[in-house]
Amino acid sequence: MIAITGATGNLGRLSIAELIRRGTDPSDIRALVRDPESARDLDAQGVTVVRADYDEPDGLPEALKGAEKLLFISGSEIGRRVPQHRNVIEAAQASGTEFIAYTSLLRADTSRIGLAAEHRATEALLADSGIPHTLLRNGWYLENYTENLGPSLHHGVHLGSAGEGRVSAASRADYAAAAVEVLTGSGHEGEVYELAGDRSFTYAEMVAEVSRARKTALAYRDMDSDGHRAALAEAGVPEDFAALLADWDAGVKRGDLFAEDDALHRLIGRDTTSLAEAVARM
Ligand SMILES: NC(=O)c1ccc[n+]([C@@H]2O[C@H](COP(=O)([O-])OP(=O)(O)OC[C@H]3O[C@@H](n4cnc5c(N)ncnc54)[C@H](OP(=O)(O)O)[C@@H]3O)[C@@H](O)[C@H]2O)c1
Structure with missing residues (x-):
């Protein structure tokens, strides 16, 4: 079971489409969404849709229960993402998630773009969580x-x-394809990909x-x-x-x-x- 947060967003939808295109059974995909009404199309494809809001920590462990892997797509509410992301990571710990691929920002560790701070903080939370993970620094x-x-x-x-x-x-579809390669391939645990x-x-x-x-x-x-x-x-x-x-x-x-990294090219082939x-x- 592969869970995907932000599944109703652009990158989430593209990632789900790519997973299915590459042979993952839709019933093995769990879409975590704020509003299940907006995910009817995913439900119609056989994807399991569950409600999950980053701001509602109580429901998150149940939403993740039984998912071995998580594509953790960063939230879109700039300035609120550190506590939100902490909620997701703590829920993944509580529910026994075995692997997380997190969509971070290019060179988040050194980037001086304001957005980088929330990604750096999330990367640190992931490191502390002990959950094997891969950083997709988009x-x-x-x-x-x-x-x-x-x-x-x-x-x-x-x-x-x-x-x-x-x-x-690069296009969102390129980043989605890289995420799917990391979720379905092997040898990516612990890697930091500058995409x-x-x-x-x-x-x-x-x-x-x-x-x-x-x-x-x-x-x-x-x-x-x-x-x-x-x-x-x-x-x-x-x-x-x-x-x-x-x-x-x-x-x-x-x-x-x-x-000048070619990690994205290499991952998507x-x-x-x-x-x-x-x-x-x-
Ligand atoms: N690399 C870049 O150039 C770039 C550009 C823009 C954004 N980003 C980052 O990459 C992420 C994915 O990009 P995208 O184009 O797919 O963005 P998007 O279309 O805005 O999707 C964001 C997703 O996050 C979900 N979300 C936001 N707050 C949430 C919350 N409190 N609880 C649960 N879900 C929540 C949204 O749910 P709803 O559908 O319910 O709103 C949506 O599914 C963005 O969220 C942002 O962190 C990167």
């Missing part, structure tokens, strides 16, 4: 860009503060690719970090989120989202999805 999703370019395309300009920084992004795309791009290169593929003029306007944050806030982006976006671009500028492929699917 780099940026290509979809972080391709799914959010609407306003930029509307205005013909993409605002950022990443300078000439390069991003080694990133085979190729990298600057924001200027990214908008050039979008312009080419969409036959439209999209420019990149690089700003300093404070100016970027202020411009986003002025455009109606909530201040907290504007600060996050500026922090992520600062990380890109420093090279925190650039990697193929080239990672390119920017051009992702843009073509926009």
